[in-house]
Amino acid sequence: MSKNWKYLSIALLAVLALSLAYAAIEISGGYDVAADTPHGALAFWLADTTRDNSVASRARGIIIPSGFGSDAQVKEGASEYAEMCAQCHLAPGMERTEISQGLYPRAPELAHDNDLPPAQQFWIIKHGIKMSGMPAWGVTHNDAILWSIVAFLQKLPTLSPQHYRDMTKDAAEDHDAMGHMPGMER
Numbered sequence: 015m016s017k018n019w020k021y022l023s024i025a026l027l028a029v030l031a032l033s034l035a036y037a038a039i040e041i042s043g044g045y046d047v048a049a050d051t052p053h054g055a056l057a058f059w060l061a062d063t064t065r066d067n068s069v070a071s072r073a074r075g076i077i078i079p080s081g082f083g084s085d086a087q088v089k090e091g092a093s094e095y096a097e098m099c100a101q102c103h104l105a106p107g108m109e110r111t112e113i114s115q116g117l118y119p120r121a122p123e124l125a126h127d128n129d130l131p132p133a134q135q136f137w138i139i140k141h142g143i144k145m146s147g148m149p150a151w152g153v154t155h156n157d158a159i160l161w162s163i164v165a166f167l168q169k170l171p172t173l174s175p176q177h178y179r180d181m182t183k184d185a186a187e188d189h190d191a192m193g194h195m196p197g198m199e200r
């Protein structure tokens with residue numbers, strides 16, 4: 015057997031052994047899926063890299079529509095954000111909600127941790143992220159509404175609590191009519 019074949023066989027055996035070990039953990043129920051136990055370093059790296067590369071490659075062809083970032087669009091996005099996103103992603107002047115404390119992976123606080131390009135944000139908001147709490151809002155909302163939310167996200171890190179409250183007053187009133195808006199300081 016040539017040297018190359020020997021190395022190839024060793025590599026294949028190693029892959030087989032790893033796959034069997036993985037299957038054994040999967041079938042035996044050995045892997046802990048509890049949301050209150052963090053991933054180990056390897057599982058975290060795998061999940062993180064898979065998500066980042068998947069989103070980046072799928073968002074590549076998305077073109078930002080003309081008129082993106084107009085005042086009217088940002089205002090519309092602000093109410094949508096307050097209604098549908100703030101309970102998990104929080105907002106200026108908001109305390110951590112119960113849902114945001116229990117989520118794993120955590121929902122990033124988009125007022126601080128908001129560095130993805132708009133096309134990737136649009137893709138994530140439209141399609142959601144498997145095996146996390148992030149819903150696919152494209153199932154129930156058209157692209158124009160989703161782009162208004164992306165436009166608002168570009169402004170969110172610059173807003174003071176007062177400014178955020180002013181921009182989302184209409185949405186907060188809608189919520190008061192239905193119940194309450196969790197975590198909002200009044």
Ligand code: HEC
Binds near residue numbers: 130146
């Ligand atoms: C039920 C909770 C929940 C709601 C509601 C929710 N999200 Fe998320 N979102 C998450 C979680 C959890 C993640 C992290 C997923 C991950 O790390 O794989 C996430 C990730 C994201 C990301 C990627 C952030 C980054 O930098 O990696 C964006 C952007 C986002 N959400 C926007 C929104 C918007 C906009 C809305 C409202 C239309 C929304 N989300 C509603 C839970 C939620």
